[in-house]
Amino acid sequence: MSKVATFLCVLLLSHQTLCDGNETSENSIPEEKMYDDYRLPTSITPENYKLEIITQLNDTQGFGFSGVVWITMNVNAFADNITLHMKNLTIESDKVQLFELPQVTANDSMIEKSSRDYEKSLNEERKIRKIQYVPKHDYMIIYPAKILSKFRKYVVKIPFEGDLDTSLIGYYRSSYFDKKAQKKIWLAVTQFEPTHAREAFPCFDEPEMKATFDISLVHHKMYNSLSNMPLKESKEMEKIEDFVVDTFETTVPMSTYLVAYCVSDFEYKEATVKMKDDVKFRIYARRDAMDQVDYAAEVGPKVLKFYEDYFKIKFPLPKIDMIAIPDFGAGAMENWGLITYRETALLYRANASTLSAKHRVAEVIAHELAHQWFGNLVTMKWWTDLWLNEGFATYVASLGVAYLHPEWKSLDEESVDNTLHIFKFDALKASHPVSVTIGHPNQISQIFDAISYSKGSCIIRMMHKFLGEESFQIGVSNYLKKHEYANAKQDDLWAALTEVAHSQQSLPNELSVKEIMDTWTLQVGYPIIKVHRNYDENSAEITQTRYLSDRFKTRSDVEFCWWIPLTYVDSETREFNVSHAQDWMKCGKENIPEMKRIENLPDKDQWVIFNAQLSGLYKIQYDRWNYKLIVKTLNSENFKNIHQINRAQLIDDAMDLAWVGEQDYGIALAMINYLRQEDEYIPWKSALDNLRSVNRLLIRSELYGVFKAYVQHVLEPIYEKVGGISEPSKSERLDAVKHQSMICGWSCRFGVGDCVEKSVELFARWMKETEPDHVNPVPLNLRSVVYCSAIRMGKEAEWLFLWTRYINSNVGAEKSLIISSLSCSREQWLLGRYLDWSLNSTLVRKQDAASVFGGVAREEIGFHLAKNFFFEKIDAIHQTLSPDTSRISRFIKPLAEQMSTEKDIHELKELVTVKHKVFEKSTLGVKQALETVELNNQWKLNTYMDFSRRLNRMMARNFDYSLEDDEQEEAKAI
Numbered sequence: 016m017s018k019v020a021t022f023l024c025v026l027l028l029s030h031q032t033l034c035d036g037n038e039t040s041e042n043s044i045p046e047e048k049m050y051d052d053y054r055l056p057t058s059i060t061p062e063n064y065k066l067e068i069i070t071q072l073n074d075t076q077g078f079g080f081s082g083v084v085w086i087t088m089n090v091n092a093f094a095d096n097i098t099l100h101m102k103n104l105t106i107e108s109d110k111v112q113l114f115e116l117p118q119v120t121a122n123d124s125m126i127e128k129s130s131r132d133y134e135k136s137l138n139e140e141r142k143i144r145k146i147q148y149v150p151k152h153d154y155m156i157i158y159p160a161k162i163l164s165k166f167r168k169y170v171v172k173i174p175f176e177g178d179l180d181t182s183l184i185g186y187y188r189s190s191y192f193d194k195k196a197q198k199k200i201w202l203a204v205t206q207f208e209p210t211h212a213r214e215a216f217p218c219f220d221e222p223e224m225k226a227t228f229d230i231s232l233v234h235h236k237m238y239n240s241l242s243n244m245p246l247k248e249s250k251e252m253e254k255i256e257d258f259v260v261d262t263f264e265t266t267v268p269m270s271t272y273l274v275a276y277c278v279s280d281f282e283y284k285e286a287t288v289k290m291k292d293d294v295k296f297r298i299y300a301r302r303d304a305m306d307q308v309d310y311a312a313e314v315g316p317k318v319l320k321f322y323e324d325y326f327k328i329k330f331p332l333p334k335i336d337m338i339a340i341p342d343f344g345a346g347a348m349e350n351w352g353l354i355t356y357r358e359t360a361l362l363y364r365a366n367a368s369t370l371s372a373k374h375r376v377a378e379v380i381a382h383e384l385a386h387q388w389f390g391n392l393v394t395m396k397w398w399t400d401l402w403l404n405e406g407f408a409t410y411v412a413s414l415g416v417a418y419l420h421p422e423w424k425s426l427d428e429e430s431v432d433n434t435l436h437i438f439k440f441d442a443l444k445a446s447h448p449v450s451v452t453i454g455h456p457n458q459i460s461q462i463f464d465a466i467s468y469s470k471g472s473c474i475i476r477m478m479h480k481f482l483g484e485e486s487f488q489i490g491v492s493n494y495l496k497k498h499e500y501a502n503a504k505q506d507d508l509w510a511a512l513t514e515v516a517h518s519q520q521s522l523p524n525e526l527s528v529k530e531i532m533d534t535w536t537l538q539v540g541y542p543i544i545k546v547h548r549n550y551d552e553n554s555a556e557i558t559q560t561r562y563l564s565d566r567f568k569t570r571s572d573v574e575f576c577w578w579i580p581l582t583y584v585d586s587e588t589r590e591f592n593v594s595h596a597q598d599w600m601k602c603g604k605e606n607i608p609e610m611k612r613i614e615n616l617p618d619k620d621q622w623v624i625f626n627a628q629l630s631g632l633y634k635i636q637y638d639r640w641n642y643k644l645i646v647k648t649l650n651s652e653n654f655k656n657i658h659q660i661n662r663a664q665l666i667d668d669a670m671d672l673a674w675v676g677e678q679d680y681g682i683a684l685a686m687i688n689y690l691r692q693e694d695e696y697i698p699w700k701s702a703l704d705n706l707r708s709v710n711r712l713l714i715r716s717e718l719y720g721v722f723k724a725y726v727q728h729v730l731e732p733i734y735e736k737v738g739g740i741s742e743p744s745k746s747e748r749l750d751a752v753k754h755q756s757m758i759c760g761w762s763c764r765f766g767v768g769d770c771v772e773k774s775v776e777l778f779a780r781w782m783k784e785t786e787p788d789h790v791n792p793v794p795l796n797l798r799s800v801v802y803c804s805a806i807r808m809g810k811e812a813e814w815l816f817l818w819t820r821y822i823n824s825n826v827g828a829e830k831s832l833i834i835s836s837l838s839c840s841r842e843q844w845l846l847g848r849y850l851d852w853s854l855n856s857t858l859v860r861k862q863d864a865a866s867v868f869g870g871v872a873r874e875e876i877g878f879h880l881a882k883n884f885f886f887e888k889i890d891a892i893h894q895t896l897s898p899d900t901s902r903i904s905r906f907i908k909p910l911a912e913q914m915s916t917e918k919d920i921h922e923l924k925e926l927v928t929v930k931h932k933v934f935e936k937s938t939l940g941v942k943q944a945l946e947t948v949e950l951n952n953q954w955k956l957n958t959y960m961d962f963s964r965r966l967n968r969m970m971a972r973n974f975d976y977s978l979e980d981d982e983q984e985e986a987k988a989i
């Protein structure tokens with residue numbers, strides 16, 4: 016097999032010329048006739064692909080693939096051309112052939128001799144007039160000499176060749192170092208979502224164009240191959256010595272982005288928990304990592320079974336393989352029957368992977384397996400509804416993890432985490448609606464973001480809560496059954512849920528799920544409700560607007576309307592477990608928000624808290640008296656009368672409202688003060704996340720000393736309570752373990768207790784070990800804290816010691832933990848060199864480059880280095896990420912979070928303008944980054960003074976402070 020193409024279409028593509036060897040004017044497309052729709056015509060649909068691929072994966076002979084695809088197509092309407100997708104492939108146009116099928120479909124295997132037989136069976140060959148390429152849309156357009164007949168089937172045969180590069184998309188190659196062989200070994204694997212199947216073979220690359228696939232993989236016999244379906248047969252090749260051909264069974268009808276294959280020398284372990292009905296479950300990994308697959312083999316089948324019961328639909332394929340790929344761009348990919356993962360998302364080793372790392376493995380496996388129904392069996396019609404796939408998989412995965420590990424108590428933590436994250440992200444003007452119109456394919460990869468995943472998950476959780484368990488579950492199951500092996504829009508889901516909800520009376524008959532949910536998916540943002548209690552009448556008036564982080568907003572920015580499920584709790588009954596809507600905040604005609612009145616509220620001495628357990632995605636601003644009642648309870652020994660999730664929300668809302676100047680910092684700081692008695696993770700997480708944003712802006716200001724003293728004051732009791740660095744938590748609860756690590760992280764950074772001292776001591780003990788790769792005295796779940804502190808306090812010796820552990824480690828989770836710790840250094844030259852190394856793929860894998868950068872950028876010393884690095888090496892970074900340059904957003908974000916001056920805004924804008932090509936695929940991320948810097952700037956100009964005044968007053972009172980004191984002094988000050 017040779018990699019030298021006889022005719023290089025790829026080179027010609029940029030000139031929009033043709034590849035049929037005839038560059039006459041007759042064949043060039045006149046501009047005005049250019050087919051300019053980014054969607055394929057629907058007149059022709061694929062029914063089956065026979066795909067044969069030869070993979071060359073050899074250090075001496077080179078890397079590449081070549082293949083042939085036979086696509087059986089149906090002609091549904093008038094068609095004078097066949098338009099399909101193709102990108103970066105070499106195609107010899109004169110070898111493309113078109114056949115008309117006899118009325119019966121041929122179904123033979125097609126390798127070698129048989130492929131000739133197959134073609135013989137294909138009735139008559141049809142002449143092709145010309146072939147055109149439209150690079151703008153990755154189109155290959157085949158014009159038959161005669162118009163295609165309606166309702167007939169045709170087969171187009173396209174031979175092609177492609178590069179097996181290290182781009183992490185399409186069909187690409189990855190490598191690892193094998194200990195036994197003492198050498199680098201290659202593998203080849205696919206990543207097609209969203210639009211990269213077209214880079215591996217010509218195809219109708221849209222989710223709605225479902226077809227069956229007969230895949231054959233030809234490769235050197237030292238490798239094995241895998242695909243979506245089980246192997247049907249494996250034979251030696253006659254034509255190529257030492258090569259074998261593996262033929263797989265025909266798939267079910269599926270979208271192109273879910274096709275997968277892999278050629279590797281990996282080993283596998285079969286799950287011991289056997290599924291009923293014989294779904295074979297195997298975990299594949301490189302030989303040296305086979306000691307890390309047991310956990311996946313244990314939980315995979317369990318959670319699959321959980322979904323079969325939950326959705327009431329059996330998993331339709333005979334097998335599932337899950338494989339850990341050393342170089343992988345995303346976290347994992349749900350390819351039907353062959354799920355690919357980053358090593359950190361699939362592999363787990365006790366004593367090397369932290370509990371958080373284990374949680375991540377459980378979460379990702381549960382997410383990908385949920386996709387086997389949500390996404391694979393029922394697929395979104397178009398990428399606009401990507402959130403249906405991702406939001407559902409994310410939400411259902413949290414249920415799956417709770418089922419796998421009830422002892423972790425992870426459900427609350429995950430929901431709150433998602434919600435608080437969205438509260439920040441979706442408060443940007445540059446956010447986008449959950450359901451987003453997708454034009455150019457450039458835009459697709461950008462929406463694999465927090466909105467589709469986390470917000471999608473939040474609003475599904477909200478719906479689950481207001482519909483109730485039974486309606487939700489039956490509705491979802493009906494929806495899946497109705498659309499299986501086909502595609503659906505969000506309206507189809509709403510219809511299924513409404514039907515059940517009405518029959519079960521979980522929703523009033525005059526109200527549909529669509530009416531409610533459209534306000535959440537079609538509009539950007541989320542609401543804040545303002546609650547004004549009338550204490551004489553025991554009632555309250557409630558209004559809603561969009562919540563934005565920008566203090567300069569116009570009415571049109573915030574005048575939105577949502578259907579809000581209201582729940583509220585008072586201090587007498589304290590029923591925080593209500594989750595169905597006690598009342599609805601409605602949108603009137605023409606989507607105009609209506610004021611809502613609530614009666615029968617308790618007396619003046621009782622607080623009222625809305626949004627029990629954050630079951631709805633909305634913020635709340637109360638009147639001052641109600642705040643006082645709440646603050647009083649928080650600062651009393653009865654603070655647990657308020658549910659911990661609501662304690663978290665109260666802090667988050669108060670801090671956010673103060674951030675935008677809608678409310679002073681008095682209330683927020685009075686709330687933070689109660690933390691000295693708080694011992695739960697969730698409220699602390701909320702508080703510290705908010706303090707982190709403030710910290711970033713204060714770090715270079717004169718107020719920093721006071722701020723630091725304040726944070727120390729708040730942290731002191733909890734540092735002792737969680738056991739400090741010396742006593743690792745023995746709890747099985749995920750939140751307890753995360754809590755200790757988070758508190759210690761902050762304590763070390765702010766010099767609380769013996770945190771730094773103990774960390775440095777532990778690290779020094781580790782450095783003295785004779786076999787540090789096998790013996791590590793640092794408590795597992797505190798490693799990120801200890802490493803970071805020791806590296807921060809240490810010099811080159813500590814850094815190199817840890818770097819060597821990174822090189823020697825065989826566990827992905829451990830490597831990634833070390834990667835982030837190495838950025839904690841305060842030695843400029845170490846950080847500078849580390850940044851350089853991040854672009855050198857022999858030292859840091861391409862997939863990890865953004866983590867290195869983000870880690871350095873988020874550190875005090877590292878920020879300036881990272882900023883210079885980004886501005887100076889933008890082209891090199893772009894090239895390293897290429898072709899998936901949408902990931903450049905992950906570089907701008909950590910920088911923007913810490914930029915706040917006019918000059919910063921100006922510089923960033925200029926860079927983006929000058930290098931617009933570089934940012935072409937991350938326009939959304941750029942907009943969000945710029946807005947973030949502007950918001951930081953606003954805070955400094957407008958809010959800093961308020962914060963500073965109050966903080967200084969607190970300082971003067973030894974931080975012993977109450978809302979009443981604050982009010983009095985504030986009155987004096989004015």
Ligand SMILES: *[C@@H]1O[C@H](CO)[C@@H](O)[C@H](O)[C@H]1NC(C)=O
Nearest residue numbers: 035036037038039040041109
């Ligand atoms: C190129 O075009 C000329 C005239 O249009 C035709 O005679 C010739 O056969 C074509 N060659 C190929 C390779 O299609």
Ligand SMILES: *[C@@H]1O[C@H](CO)[C@@H](O)[C@H](O)[C@H]1NC(C)=O
Nearest residue numbers: 072073074075076235237257
């Ligand atoms: C790679 O090529 C060399 C030299 O032709 C050959 O000896 C070896 O078997 C090949 N290995 C693979 C995996 O293709």
Ligand SMILES: *[C@@H]1O[C@H](CO)[C@@H](O)[C@H](O)[C@H]1NC(C)=O
Nearest residue numbers: 050056058093094095096156
């Ligand atoms: C190809 O055919 C479809 C209809 O089947 C038509 O809509 C489209 O414009 C045609 N494309 C070109 C480039 O002529």
Ligand SMILES: [Zn+2]
Nearest residue numbers: 382386405408
């Ligand atoms: Zn997903």
